Amino acid sequence: MVRTVVVVGIPGVGKTTVLNIAVNELLSKGYVVKVINFGDYMLQELTQRGLVRSRDEIRLLPLKIQREVQEMVAKRIRYEIDSECKLRSESIFFIDTHAVVKTSTGYWSGLPRHVIEHLMPDIVVVIEASVDEILNRQIRDKSRERSDYGDPKLLSDLLIMNRMFAISSATLVGVPVYILYNREGSVREAALELVDVVINRLRV
Numbered sequence: 001m002v003r004t005v006v007v008v009g010i011p012g013v014g015k016t017t018v019l020n021i022a023v024n025e026l027l028s029k030g031y032v033v034k035v036i037n038f039g040d041y042m043l044q045e046l047t048q049r050g051l052v053r054s055r056d057e058i059r060l061l062p063l064k065i066q067r068e069v070q071e072m073v074a075k076r077i078r079y080e081i082d083s084e085c086k087l088r089s090e091s092i093f094f095i096d097t098h099a100v101v102k103t104s105t106g107y108w109s110g111l112p113r114h115v116i117e118h119l120m121p122d123i124v125v126v127i128e129a130s131v132d133e134i135l136n137r138q139i140r141d142k143s144r145e146r147s148d149y150g151d152p153k154l155l156s157d158l159l160i161m162n163r164m165f166a167i168s169s170a171t172l173v174g175v176p177v178y179i180l181y182n183r184e185g186s187v188r189e190a191a192l193e194l195v196d197v198v199i200n201r202l203r204v
């Protein structure tokens with residue numbers, strides 16, 4: 001059985017960290033599992049075009065370019081999932097991405113119809129934490145430049161926006177939305193809850 005899990009959450013909430021642990025846990029149980037980081041694909045394409053040097057510059061580009069590359073990436077991911085499914089019929093794919101992106105022209109869906117219909121997930125998982133937890137994680141993580149998301153009022157608005165955009169996208173393809181809380185210092189608990197959802201509760 002192939003399961004595709006789209007994982008979203010606002011920058012610095014801990015998506016990539018939770019997924020790393022969840023994947024190791026699943027591999028140790030013998031599952032075939034792969035994380036596809038949407039931002040990696042966006043970064044690769046935009047770096048080749050000489051338009052960005054880091055992943056946190058992507059959302060500052062004109063929307064027209066982001067939209068074009070977003071759709072191209074969604075198709076590429078679909079192709080890769082289909083290719084792997086031809087080789088193995090039992091796989092779990094996690095897509096690490098964003099339900100909403102704050103651009104200079106407003107909040108923009110990371111998973112509009114032309115994207116979510118290519119990804120075709122079985123579930124959308126929304127990772128959340130409190131505004132203070134997210135702010136502190138952003139400040140501690142010196143490997144990234146998330147200052148455009150570093151305002152408490154903005155983060156509190158974004159937590160709501162993130163849910164609303166995630167629900168809209170899930171509704172387009174008729175799949176459930178699971179809210180997963182990533183508590184401070186308890187990333188392993190969050191990862192294990194995600195594993196439980198994917199292998200025990202998700203009926204595809």
Ligand code: ATP
Pocket residue numbers: 009010011012013014015016017018137138140141144146182183184185186187
């Ligand atoms: P982005 O969308 O920008 O890629 P992200 O959601 O993938 O962000 P991560 O890079 O996984 O976020 O995590 C941001 C920082 O928060 C990292 O330094 C990570 O170690 C830390 N972190 C993640 N989860 C927790 C947690 N439960 N408790 C404490 N620190 C955490």
Ligand code: AMP
Pocket residue numbers: 011038039040042043055056058059066070096097098101109110111115
């Ligand atoms: P991340 O490392 O997850 O923050 O991804 C890097 C960047 O890629 C994000 O900050 C966004 O600019 C972009 N990105 C990721 N997923 C999407 C998406 N679904 N739609 C548009 N842009 C995305």
Ligand code: MG
Pocket residue numbers: 015016017096
């Ligand atoms: Mg990440």
